[in-house]
Amino acid sequence: MAQNRTQQPKGPRGGRNFEKPKNARKTLVRLLSYVTKRKTLLALIVLLVVISALVNVYGTYLLTPIINKIAELLDNGSTDLAPIIRMLVGLAAIYAVGAAAQYIQARLMVSLAQGTLHNLRHDLFEHLQTLPIGFYDAHTHGELMSIFTNDVDTVREAVSQGLIQIISSSIMVVGIFLMMLYISPALTCLIVLMLVIMLAIIKTIGKQSAKYFRLQQAGIGAVNGYIEELIEGLKVVKVFGREAKATAEFGERNEKYRLAATNAQTFASVLMPIMGNLSYFNFAITAAVGAFIILSLKGQTPGAGLGLFTGGLAGALTIGSLASFLQYTRQFSNPITQVSQQFNSLLAALAGAERIFAVIDAEPETDDGYVTLVNVIENADGTLTETPERTGHWAWKHPHSADGSVTYTSLKGDVRFHDVTFSYNGKKTVLNNISLYAKPGQKIAFVGSTGAGKTTITNLINRFYDVQQGKITYDGINVKKIRKDDLRRSLAMVLQDTHLFTGTVEDNIRYGKLDATHEEVVRAAKLANADSFITRLPEGYNTVLTGDGGNLSQGQRQLLAIARAAVADPPVLILDEATSSIDTRTERLIEKGMDKLMEGKTVFVIAHRLSTVRNANAIMVLENGEIIEKGDHDDLLAAGGKYYKLYTGQFELS
Numbered sequence: 001m002a003q004n005r006t007q008q009p010k011g012p013r014g015g016r017n018f019e020k021p022k023n024a025r026k027t028l029v030r031l032l033s034y035v036t037k038r039k040t041l042l043a044l045i046v047l048l049v050v051i052s053a054l055v056n057v058y059g060t061y062l063l064t065p066i067i068n069k070i071a072e073l074l075d076n077g078s079t080d081l082a083p084i085i086r087m088l089v090g091l092a093a094i095y096a097v098g099a100a101a102q103y104i105q106a107r108l109m110v111s112l113a114q115g116t117l118h119n120l121r122h123d124l125f126e127h128l129q130t131l132p133i134g135f136y137d138a139h140t141h142g143e144l145m146s147i148f149t150n151d152v153d154t155v156r157e158a159v160s161q162g163l164i165q166i167i168s169s170s171i172m173v174v175g176i177f178l179m180m181l182y183i184s185p186a187l188t189c190l191i192v193l194m195l196v197i198m199l200a201i202i203k204t205i206g207k208q209s210a211k212y213f214r215l216q217q218a219g220i221g222a223v224n225g226y227i228e229e230l231i232e233g234l235k236v237v238k239v240f241g242r243e244a245k246a247t248a249e250f251g252e253r254n255e256k257y258r259l260a261a262t263n264a265q266t267f268a269s270v271l272m273p274i275m276g277n278l279s280y281f282n283f284a285i286t287a288a289v290g291a292f293i294i295l296s297l298k299g300q301t302p303g304a305g306l307g308l309f310t311g312g313l314a315g316a317l318t319i320g321s322l323a324s325f326l327q328y329t330r331q332f333s334n335p336i337t338q339v340s341q342q343f344n345s346l347l348a349a350l351a352g353a354e355r356i357f358a359v360i361d362a363e364p365e366t367d368d369g370y371v372t373l374v375n376v377i378e379n380a381d382g383t384l385t386e387t388p389e390r391t392g393h394w395a396w397k398h399p400h401s402a403d404g405s406v407t408y409t410s411l412k413g414d415v416r417f418h419d420v421t422f423s424y425n426g427k428k429t430v431l432n433n434i435s436l437y438a439k440p441g442q443k444i445a446f447v448g449s450t451g452a453g454k455t456t457i458t459n460l461i462n463r464f465y466d467v468q469q470g471k472i473t474y475d476g477i478n479v480k481k482i483r484k485d486d487l488r489r490s491l492a493m494v495l496q497d498t499h500l501f502t503g504t505v506e507d508n509i510r511y512g513k514l515d516a517t518h519e520e521v522v523r524a525a526k527l528a529n530a531d532s533f534i535t536r537l538p539e540g541y542n543t544v545l546t547g548d549g550g551n552l553s554q555g556q557r558q559l560l561a562i563a564r565a566a567v568a569d570p571p572v573l574i575l576d577e578a579t580s581s582i583d584t585r586t587e588r589l590i591e592k593g594m595d596k597l598m599e600g601k602t603v604f605v606i607a608h609r610l611s612t613v614r615n616a617n618a619i620m621v622l623e624n625g626e627i628i629e630k631g632d633h634d635d636l637l638a639a640g641g642k643y644y645k646l647y648t649g650q651f652e653l654s
């Protein structure tokens, strides 16, 4: 996983800017469909953005009459400030409207953005639950976590800031440009020329820095990947005393990252001062040219000569309109750089959104099963009648499309494999021609070396994967016809790697049957012999487990997993190395409980420890996906084959 990350680093924002979405338009439209779910709210926000942008543009223009008035007063030597105060009050009122609009818009935007993300996360999570196990084989959980955190976060940024900024900046740019033309086309030409030069500089520097940003991105990926791998493997590092080596290796990556980041950041940070200085220079030149125009026009009749070019539709350039114009020049470059920045983060967000949508679009686990599990009552003549009541007597309801009839078969737990051949990826055959049967109430054991295919067999019974050749039947029905939910409800599995959720011990056991009473939970825990250690925990059944039950021993975790299967109490039980971490003494202790748990159930047991499987009705010895021996303990010992060797210790497992 860490390896994977290093190859596809997902660095911080700076680096992400260079990620390009594959189909930007399609993704944008789809992302917008999330944003536009609350149409009125969005319309209101856009309206407020337009108002505050226009206020901004218009407010600046209002400087013109004010300054002209001041100049006039200065010329006249008058001290009547009343008109100026009136204008200032007007200006303040307009800006107050702008500020209010911005304030309300910001608050509404938070609500819109958070709502959008809430929906996006919901869809993503909901879809994840429907995906087949195969999807999780192809995607590491680090990858999926990164989609939930990094990608959703970039989308949040773009939605909460980018969209509004782009709308507002575009209005500002157009508005300011029009106002500048209105005041003075000549000065506007000058500004545009300067801007072209500035953009050229930004582009040159940007090209240079792109290389370093990419290196920086790779650097942060390498550093993060290494940290993650080492923290996961911390115990191994300590066991072999490799702390110094780890630190040295980390140091190398850290140094590489520092160099790349320094270069990238240098470019980024010199850009701002260069631009800042250039814009002052800009300002000074415009001011000088503007002043020159005003002075040279003094005394001329308005509209004469180059009047319209220098003075625009607003009339001849005055000291007031020059002040407004200069203010515009300061404001003009801001939205332009903002839009270009937002554009980058929008692209990054679209790339993120694309990954989110790819998961949402991933093919869900298909289920064409039509045989369902229903409650029935048995009639006097032995036939079954479906009932909505909970009778505890379950049957498979099998509708036949040919003649429209429905048959009911009692749920017994008869599982058979008929010449099953299976491969995870279509390349390597993992199971080859497996045939076996487990009659209701029988205990079937699988033994064999690591990687022989034992877990795979159980994965097929509950249809985590579907077989490619041959078939598996459950009570005589092909499992492919059974609805997955119902099939899985009829099986309880203790998986090879136990997983406990954050929550109390009781909640974790109850996961097997959500409506189990406290008494049922305790009974299940007693069956699994977990009760004695649970009652010794500080809070007993209410002890909160965190981090996958990190505060318990491996064996205790397995006991809880067994209790969880016990509380579900279905007719078929699959135990994949369920007692591998439990000491032999405790194992003997729970044996009785386990025997009770297994009573009347079809049980598949996988165990490396052969003492666990001795009393099975049939033991299958698997090797390379094939059953090489089968029979009960005594048969197999007498046969003197692989099992004999395993049992007598002549042959080591694994």
Ligand SMILES: Nc1ncnc2c1ncn2[C@@H]1O[C@H](COP(=O)(O)OP(=O)(O)OP(=O)(O)O)[C@@H](O)[C@H]1O
Pocket: 137, 424, 425, 430, 448, 449, 450, 451, 452, 453, 454, 455, 456, 457, 496
């Ligand atoms: N999700 C998967 N995708 C591809 N191949 C897999 C997958 N899971 C297991 N395999 C392969 O299938 C083979 C059988 O694996 P399986 O997990 O069934 O072994 P096992 O007998 O349970 O071994 P162990 O005793 O170590 O648990 C192995 O070669 C393994 O590499």
Ligand SMILES: [Mg+2]
Pocket: 454, 455, 456, 496, 576
């Ligand atoms: Mg296994």
